[in-house]
Amino acid sequence: MDFLRPATWEEALAAKARRPDAVPLLGGTDVMVEINLDARRPAALLDLTAVPGLAAWERAVDGRLRVGAGVTYARLIAELGDLLPGLAQAARTVGSPQIRNRGTVAGNLGAASPAGDSHPPLLAGDAVVEAESAARGTRMIPAGDFYLGVKRSALAPDELIRAFWAAPASGPQYFSKVGTRNAMVIAVCSFAIALHPAERRVGTGVGSAAPTPRRAPEAERFLAGELDWTGAAPLDARVAARFGALAARAAAPIDDVRGTADYRRHAIAVMARRTLTWAYDDYRKKAAECA
Amino acid sequence: MRVNLTVNGRREAVDGVWEGESLLYVLRERVGLPGAKNACEQGECGSCTVYLDGLPVCACLVAAGQAEGREVRTIEGLAAGGGLDPVQRAFLDRGAVQCGFCTPGLIVQAHDLLARVPDPTDGEIREALAGNLCRCTGYEKIIEAVRLAAARRAGSA
Ligand SMILES: Cc1cc2nc3c(=O)[nH]c(=O)nc-3n(C[C@H](O)[C@H](O)[C@H](O)COP(=O)(O)OP(=O)(O)OC[C@H]3O[C@@H](n4cnc5c(N)ncnc54)[C@H](O)[C@@H]3O)c2cc1C
Ligand code: FES
């Protein structure tokens, strides 16, 4: 095994081009488990933690946030909790403090597990993955196009994730996860919602209930049309129930050790209804304050 | 390969490290610091918790090469000048130790919590220790020990 430790981003891209079999390494919280348990013996490890600037985030000229691949969950929660609340909530449910001190959203994307907690909020918030290769330069991949199958993503063998982009929340965002306990569990299933009031648009993300994380487009369209965007009336229970049913319909879950398909569908409907209720309550409060 | 790192304030140049080796293995088997314990090697138990550049991490999930040039502080490095750290003392005084296997990881994690949050609520203590498993104590004594360490720090116990 080789241990490659590029000192610059250009060196990292060159190394990945030369050695497509090299496994990128950020927090190592997925990669090292596999190596320790002998489930994987990569030809080379490509440690990106010495690349300067990769662990930084910035506000781009267009107002969006560009969050470097090396930003850990702990820092995301502390520094971006107000700007990306849905993602920060999801980050708070990842593993333990020790895992959150190392693990990254980019690593979650790299692993592309259908159960990864960052995926639903990335989908709901229209995040875009910035991928780069030495040969073809930068490519912007919308989260919705990133996940291709169980642990398969749109990333090419010579590409690395450099950052993800997301607009700061313009409305309420919530994430909800079902697990067998409060900490240290992989999601049985999860759901994220984002209200985008300026465009009267709704974003969703369904986790751990299909071969890939996915949106619930029908539920999004329905809710965008039915929601009282003036915030005058309380949430219509029938609208919330229908939203839940449509969200569940977007899922294509399987039975496995963590839960049955039926249970997952049911839980998605409940979480969609609940997160909508929380989000809409916040929205109304804000609307009332402004009035 | 060779890995250069600082452990508990001492510079170490460790030779013959396998590229897939964890920081935990390097600490225990090559530097001779068996304080951080090896149980699950998959981040689930927290018994291997050490500070890496000031942040508690599972040493079993850090590739040794990632620690190149970095600073590690282990349970052995908490007791300054021969005396126990207040968190260590509180674990003893409250009987928060039975077999002791989980203790080093729990103490490092609790030490970090108290450095950041001097007067934590029970909820904060539980959340901070959520990644550390103990098979013996039932956790109540551990939580009491953290409370005691916090109170002593504040000068009220
Ligand atoms: C005890 C424990 C609990 C966990 N709990 C959760 C949980 O609750 N929710 C959850 O979602 N996950 C959980 N995980 C999984 C893991 O922590 C996350 O997937 C994390 O986001 C991985 O980030 P990392 O930086 O550690 O990735 P790494 O392990 O470094 O890498 C993960 C994958 O991404 C690839 N990769 C890394 N960086 C790049 C890059 N820049 N470009 C391209 N590919 C890259 C790697 O090659 C690898 O395939 C848990 C893991 C452990 C050990
Ligand atoms: S040995 Fe590292 S967490 Fe269990």
Ligand code: FES
């Ligand atoms: S005291 Fe035995 S595992 Fe905690």
